[in-house]
Each structure stands twice: as structure tokens, then as C-alpha cells.
Amino acid sequence: MxxxxxxxxxxxxxxxxxxxxxxxxxxxxxxxxxxxxxxxxxxxxxxxxxxxxxxxxxxxxxxxxxxxxxxxxxxxxxxxxxxxxxxxxxxxxxxxxxxxxxxxxxxxxxxxxxxxxxxxxxxxxxxxxxxxxxxxxxxxxxxxxxxxxxxxxxxxxxxxxxxxxxxxxxxxxxxxxEYCSGGDLHSLRHKQPHKRFSISSSRFYAAEVLVALEYLHMLGIIYRDLKPENVLVRSDGHIMLTDFDLSLCSDAIPAVESPDFISDPSSSPSLDSQPRTPTPFSCISNRLFRSRKIQTLSTNRLFVAEPVSARSCSFVGTHEYVAPEVASGRSHGNAVDWWALGIFIYEMIYGRTPFAGPSNEATLRNIVKKPLAFPTDAPNSLSEYHARNLISGLLNKDPNRRLGSKRGAADVKTHPFFKGLNFALIRSVTPPGVPGMSGKQKTTASRHERKQPAAPFDFF
Structure with missing residues (x-):
């Protein structure tokens, strides 16, 4: 004691x-x-x-x-x-x-x-x-x-x-x-072979982070500090997103969108910018999912709850994870979380972030100007090909064309990288093994005990 x-x-x-x-x-x-x-x-x-x-x-x-x-x-x-x-x-x-x-x-x-x-x-x-x-x-x-x-x-x-x-x-x-005894994904990544996760493990962690971001955005919360250090692992192997002091609170209007207004994320900007007619509904009512009207909706309609109107000029985040609009000093909105998800998946799979430079200033310049590149010329598998395609969509430097910027998780979930994954039952999926972990709680080191943490910054 x-x-x-x-x-x-x-x-x-x-x-x-x-x-x-x-x-x-x-x-x-x-x-x-x-x-x-x-x-x-x-x-x-x-x-x-x-x-x-x-x-x-x-x-x-x-x-x-x-x-x-x-x-x-x-x-x-x-x-x-x-x-x-x-x-x-x-x-x-x-x-x-x-x-x-x-x-x-x-x-x-x-x-x-x-x-x-x-x-x-x-x-x-x-x-x-x-x-x-x-x-x-x-x-x-x-x-x-x-x-x-x-x-x-x-x-x-x-x-x-x-x-x-x-x-x-x-x-x-x-x-x-809550205390998470499994540490954080940064420390766990360093325990993996070649200091990176497998494609399947990266897919699992990305899916759970995606579900957490969807919930936050549904509440009108833009997270703004996604990084492996902030993704903790519970004793059962599932994740917990933490630290919200850099978050932005806004409003989101949940809606169900008809297939007539759903466009391909890879389509041209003219298609993405066409007006859509969402069907708004309250997500608060306890009788929502008992409604016959909702039960009879087409199965390919999308639930959308994205704070697309939120804007901020605050310069916040962790350097390697900030979006180009933040790095260049422009105002930003919900799209910064989807950029950070792309950086997160890249680091999980390849063991490093794509725009890291020798200094924070160099990193910010790379984020704004340097094109996205992968460690090898060709992917080693179809799964890696899909992962690269997803990362490329999330790391579009134009926030208006970035995957997720319009319909949030509804667009990201449908990407082939997550094909076959039932997001509604993700808690039933067996998590990747955590080295040294058992079912009991242990007083293991947490993300905060790194010798050189990736510290967030904020300039208001």
C-alpha cells in the first residue's frame, strides 16, 4: 500500500x-x-x-x-x-x-x-x-x-x-x-514479431475502435486524440478507448438513408456532393426499434449519425496523427477522426506511422505535402490489398473526399477490409492473444508507463 x-x-x-x-x-x-x-x-x-x-x-x-x-x-x-x-x-x-x-x-x-x-x-x-x-x-x-x-x-x-x-x-x-489490466496497443505492438500486428489482429482492433468512434459521433463527440496509447486492453482482450480532454462536443442528427442516396466512397466529388434526403428519427425513444416502420425498412439502408456540421480551429492532437487540415492551421471537423483511424490501422499493420519525420515540424510538413506510401511495392495478400485501399481512403488529404467524412462509420463498415465481420456481434469475437495475460485482473504496466510517450499538444 x-x-x-x-x-x-x-x-x-x-x-x-x-x-x-x-x-x-x-x-x-x-x-x-x-x-x-x-x-x-x-x-x-x-x-x-x-x-x-x-x-x-x-x-x-x-x-x-x-x-x-x-x-x-x-x-x-x-x-x-x-x-x-x-x-x-x-x-x-x-x-x-x-x-x-x-x-x-x-x-x-x-x-x-x-x-x-x-x-x-x-x-x-x-x-x-x-x-x-x-x-x-x-x-x-x-x-x-x-x-x-x-x-x-x-x-x-x-x-x-x-x-x-x-x-x-x-x-x-x-x-x-475502470481499470484495464492489459496495457495499451502501443506497448502490445512492441511485443509482437517485427513490432507489428498481423492483418487479422489489426482488423479486429480497427473494428472495435471503429464501433467506439461511431458511438461517440452519434453523441456529437469528435474524439481528436486517437492513437495506440489511448486504446487500452481489458482483461478479456477487448479494447477501451480513453482520454477525452481534447474532444469536441457538437451535435449529430441520427438518420436512416435510402439506397437512392448512398454513393460509392470512391466515387467522384460531384456524386458525393449531391443532396441527400435522410430520414431523421430520434435515437432516444425506448420504442424506436419496436416501431413497425423501422422494422420494415430495407435491409440495405444505412444508419447515419455523423456530426458533419461541427467545426473547430483549435490546434490539438498528437503530431503523427493530426489531419492535414489541422497541421496546416485550417478549421476542422469530424473528418479528423477518420484520418486518425487510417494512421492507426497503418501503424498496427506496418509498425510505424506513414508521415513521421525527424522532428514534429517535419512530421507536420509531411502530413500536408508528402504523398502516402507503403513499405513494399505490392501487398502480400488480398487482405493487405483491402487494408491498403481502406487506409488510402481514410488518408485522403482532402477532408471533403475522405472516407467517412459524409456518412461516418456507415461508409467505413462497408469496406471490403471488414467483409464477413458482424459488427453487432463484435463482442463475441475471440480477441487476439495478449502476451502474459490471463482472465484475472493483473496490476500490469499501462500505457502511461512508457519511457517516451507520444504526448498530445494543444494550442488554442
């Missing part, structure tokens, strides 16, 4: 009980440099009153309502563990969890592996994200943290994180969420 306290010279000390050794972190309050953002906090600052107040009872009721509004997570064992714990009889706080070790750090937060204290469910593992609100204010990034928290409250999907609890402790905001 870890004990945390602050020394007289304002250093954060993490002491492992019984080991006699201490780990020191310099407080971020003493430095504003881009690579110094350690969160410091005192043990005493987390001591909260244990008495139950009307506000505590109200928050407990809100937590219970939140669970009832998330049907996918209502039977989640980790949710149930919190419900059965003695801690849930009052407001959850930092005192209900014991920190095991730090498993991550980001620009505005630190992530700790923690265990639930007390009750029959004690020992269950969670991830706790701790944000120093004072540091956020100094860095003028309060809006980013609020955006991420807002998004996590909305999510209820098998490939996206579950927000189990949130609470304040002094000037720190704590969020308890």
Missing part, C-alpha cells in the same frame, strides 16, 4: 509500506514547464467528514439514477461492488480507496491504481484519475477537464470507459473509473 504526504521542501513523497523506500516527485506548483505537470497532494487534504448530510444523500441518489440510466453498465460487477460496499451507504470519498501505485500521468492529471476498502468487495481494482484544480487554473485548462468529465458521464458502451464515482478532495478532483 502506498502512503502519500508532502515534505517540508514541497516534494510529493510516495512511500511503499514496509519497503523503507521512498519515491520523490517535485511539486508542479514550482514549475510551469510543459514536461513538469506532477500533481502534488497531502494525505491530510483528503480527510473528509464522514457524517451524512442532505447533499451526500442527494449525490448518492444521483449515483443510483446514473446507474439506472446506463443499461449496458447496470449489471457491471465493478458497479455492483460499489453498490454492495459499505461506502455506498454514504458519499464515496478518497478514504474509501487505497492507492496501490501510479500507473499514468498526463498533461493535466495523474492516474493511480487503487483498491476498494472495506466490505465484502474490498480489494477490487479501479483506476483513479486525480486532477489538481489549482494547476488547471494556472494552465487555463479547466474547460478541458470539464469536457472530459461531461463526456464520461454520457458514455455507456462496451468499448468506452465507465465512470464509477467522482468526488472532490480539497482542491483536487478525483474520478474513479
Amino acid at each position: 502506498l502512503e502519500l504526504y508532502r515534505s517540508s521542501d514541497d516534494q510529493l513523497i510516495i512511500s511503499e509500506e514496509g519497503s523503507g523506500s521512498n519515491t520523490y516527485y517535485t511539486s508542479s506548483k514550482s514549475s510551469m514547464s510543459s514536461d513538469s505537470h506532477c500533481t502534488s497532494f497531502s494525505r491530510l487534504s483528503f480527510d473528509l467528514p464522514s457524517s451524512s448530510s442532505p447533499e451526500d444523500q442527494q449525490q448518492q441518489q444521483q449515483q443510483q439514477r446514473q446507474i439506472s440510466l446506463k443499461p449496458h453498465r447496470s449489471s457491471d460487477s465493478s458497479f455492483q461492488a460499489l453498490l454492495r460496499s459499505a461506502a455506498f451507504s454514504r458519499r464515496l470519498s478518497f478514504r474509501d480507496f487505497s492507492l496501490v501505485r501510479q500507473i499514468g500521468s498526463g498533461d493535466i492529471s495523474r492516474v493511480y491504481l487503487c483498491r476498494l476498502r472495506g466490505g465484502p468487495e474490498r480489494g477490487r481494482l479501479y483506476a483513479m484519475k486525480v486532477v489538481d484544480n489549482e494547476i488547471l487554473a494556472m494552465k487555463k485548462k479547466i474547460q478541458r477537464a470539464e469536457t472530459e468529465r461531461k463526456i464520461m458521464k454520457m458514455l455507456d458502451h462496451p468499448f468506452l470507459p465507465t465512470l464509477y464515482a467522482e468526488f472532490e478532495a480539497s482542491h483536487f478532483s478525483c474520478v474513479v473509473m
Whole structure:
């Protein structure tokens, strides 16, 4: 178990009980440099009153309502563990969890592996994200943290994180969420032969990321930070997309499009730009899929929920994954996520990104000007041929002609690379093997423990 306290010279000390050794972190309050953002906090600052107040009872009721509004997570064992714990009889706080070790750090937060204290469910593992609100204010990034928290409250999907609890402790905001014991796809790729995944494994991970992006876009959320480091692997081998502080919230109008208005993604711009007459419908109604009208729709009609009208001029992302419109300083929209998916698939299959240069500036120049190229002249199989064709469609430098920019996942799913894959049953597909993993949760290293992480940037 870890004990945390602050020394007289304002250093954060993490002491492992019984080991006699201490780990020191310099407080971020003493430095504003881009690579110094350690969160410091005192043990005493987390001591909260244990008495139950009307506000505590109200928050407990809100937590219970939140669970009832998330049907996918209502039977989640980790949710149930919190419900059965003695801690849930009052407001959850930092005192209900014991920190095991730090498993991550980001620009505005630190992530700790923690265990639930007390009750029959004690020992269950969670991830706790701790944000120093004072540091956020100094860095003028309060809006980013609020955006991420807002998004996590909305999510209820098998490939996206579950927000189990949130609470304040002094000037720190704590969020308890799901812990993924399988690491991330960047670290897993480096464990593969030749540091790249097979075509079949790449297809599986691309499909699950695609489904996650479709759900986000349906909610009007443009992710803007897709990269292997942000794709975590659960203990069952399926993925979880994480980190939403760079995301853009917008609006999307779900619609069912008739075959008369569905054009080939490889068709000319004139065909893509023709007006379409979607059939809008609400995706909120509980009676939606019981409607006879919906049941009688042609089977080749497409469900489209893409925030095509969203625009932003923020310069955000990770250099090797940003789209040309971002790299060149132009405004951007939903198409940046489909560009990033193309880079993601390329890296999974070939072990590197296609436009990486010796410096960040060179990488951005390559993204804007350098044509897409593959490591070898000819693909080795039909599957690789389809993969290259998909990547080429996603990495079209013109966002208006990019695959997915008009109808999102509805277009990407129909590509031959995914032929024969039932996206509705993707959770039933056996995931690729994860080296060293078993069915039990393990406290393995996460994506944040890389020596040289691919850090995101943002210039507003």
C-alpha cells in the first residue's frame, strides 16, 4: 500500500509500506514547464467528514439514477461492488480507496491504481484519475477537464470507459473509473514479431475502435486524440478507448438513408456532393426499434449519425496523427477522426506511422505535402490489398473526399477490409492473444508507463 504526504521542501513523497523506500516527485506548483505537470497532494487534504448530510444523500441518489440510466453498465460487477460496499451507504470519498501505485500521468492529471476498502468487495481494482484544480487554473485548462468529465458521464458502451464515482478532495478532483489490466496497443505492438500486428489482429482492433468512434459521433463527440496509447486492453482482450480532454462536443442528427442516396466512397466529388434526403428519427425513444416502420425498412439502408456540421480551429492532437487540415492551421471537423483511424490501422499493420519525420515540424510538413506510401511495392495478400485501399481512403488529404467524412462509420463498415465481420456481434469475437495475460485482473504496466510517450499538444 502506498502512503502519500508532502515534505517540508514541497516534494510529493510516495512511500511503499514496509519497503523503507521512498519515491520523490517535485511539486508542479514550482514549475510551469510543459514536461513538469506532477500533481502534488497531502494525505491530510483528503480527510473528509464522514457524517451524512442532505447533499451526500442527494449525490448518492444521483449515483443510483446514473446507474439506472446506463443499461449496458447496470449489471457491471465493478458497479455492483460499489453498490454492495459499505461506502455506498454514504458519499464515496478518497478514504474509501487505497492507492496501490501510479500507473499514468498526463498533461493535466495523474492516474493511480487503487483498491476498494472495506466490505465484502474490498480489494477490487479501479483506476483513479486525480486532477489538481489549482494547476488547471494556472494552465487555463479547466474547460478541458470539464469536457472530459461531461463526456464520461454520457458514455455507456462496451468499448468506452465507465465512470464509477467522482468526488472532490480539497482542491483536487478525483474520478474513479475502470481499470484495464492489459496495457495499451502501443506497448502490445512492441511485443509482437517485427513490432507489428498481423492483418487479422489489426482488423479486429480497427473494428472495435471503429464501433467506439461511431458511438461517440452519434453523441456529437469528435474524439481528436486517437492513437495506440489511448486504446487500452481489458482483461478479456477487448479494447477501451480513453482520454477525452481534447474532444469536441457538437451535435449529430441520427438518420436512416435510402439506397437512392448512398454513393460509392470512391466515387467522384460531384456524386458525393449531391443532396441527400435522410430520414431523421430520434435515437432516444425506448420504442424506436419496436416501431413497425423501422422494422420494415430495407435491409440495405444505412444508419447515419455523423456530426458533419461541427467545426473547430483549435490546434490539438498528437503530431503523427493530426489531419492535414489541422497541421496546416485550417478549421476542422469530424473528418479528423477518420484520418486518425487510417494512421492507426497503418501503424498496427506496418509498425510505424506513414508521415513521421525527424522532428514534429517535419512530421507536420509531411502530413500536408508528402504523398502516402507503403513499405513494399505490392501487398502480400488480398487482405493487405483491402487494408491498403481502406487506409488510402481514410488518408485522403482532402477532408471533403475522405472516407467517412459524409456518412461516418456507415461508409467505413462497408469496406471490403471488414467483409464477413458482424459488427453487432463484435463482442463475441475471440480477441487476439495478449502476451502474459490471463482472465484475472493483473496490476500490469499501462500505457502511461512508457519511457517516451507520444504526448498530445494543444494550442488554442
